[in-house]
Amino acid sequence: MRRYVTISSLTLLLVSGLVACSVSYKFTGTSIDYTKTKSISLDKFPIRANYVWSPMESMFYNSISDVYAQKTKLKVLKRDGDLQLSGEIVEYSQTNKSVGSDGYSTQVQLKIVVNVRFVNTKKHEKDFEQRFSATTEYDSSKQLSAVQEELVQEMIDDIVDQIFNATVADW
Secondary structure (H helix, E strand, O other), X not given: OXXXXXXXXXXXXXXXXXXXXXXXXXXXXXXXXXXXXXXXXXXXOOEXXXXXXXXXXHHHHHHHHHHHHHHOOOEEEOOOOOEEEEEEEEEEEEEEEEEOOOOOEEEXXXXXXXXXXXXXXXXXXXXXXXXXXXXXXXXXXXXXXXXXXXXXXXXXXXXXXXXXXXXXXXX
C-alpha cells in the first residue's frame, strides 16, 4: 500500500511539474517583415573563374531561387525586388590535398567561391558585398567527371545556405 502511495505521489508530482514548466519555442527561420518586404530579385551568377564547368551557373541559380521560394513568402523576381541579390562565381578550383607514400595524390579538394552583392531597399544598413565559399574532397582514384555533378551540387547547397543565413535568417 505504501509503495502504491509513493508511486502515485511521484507520478502526480511529475505530471504537475511538466504542466507548470512548459516551454514554448517558435522558429520561423527568417527576420523578414512581410508587411514591408514582399519580393527578392535574383540575377544570374555568371562564372568568372579561370576553371569553368558550365552547368554550375544554372545549378547555382536554380538552387538559390528554390531556397528563397521554399523557405520564405517572398516573390522571386528577375529585377527590382525589395531585396536584391547579384554576384558571380569567382573561383572553381581543384588542388591535391594529400599525397600517398608513392608520391601520387590520394585526395583532391574542390572549391567554389561566390562573390555576392546584397541590397535591402527597405533597410540599406543590411546591404553587403561578401564572398562565400565551400570545399569538398574526393578520392583521386575517381575521375572528376564521375563525381563532379554531385560534389558541385553539395558545395552549391552549402553556399546557398550561407547566403540565405546572411541575408534573411534571424540567427
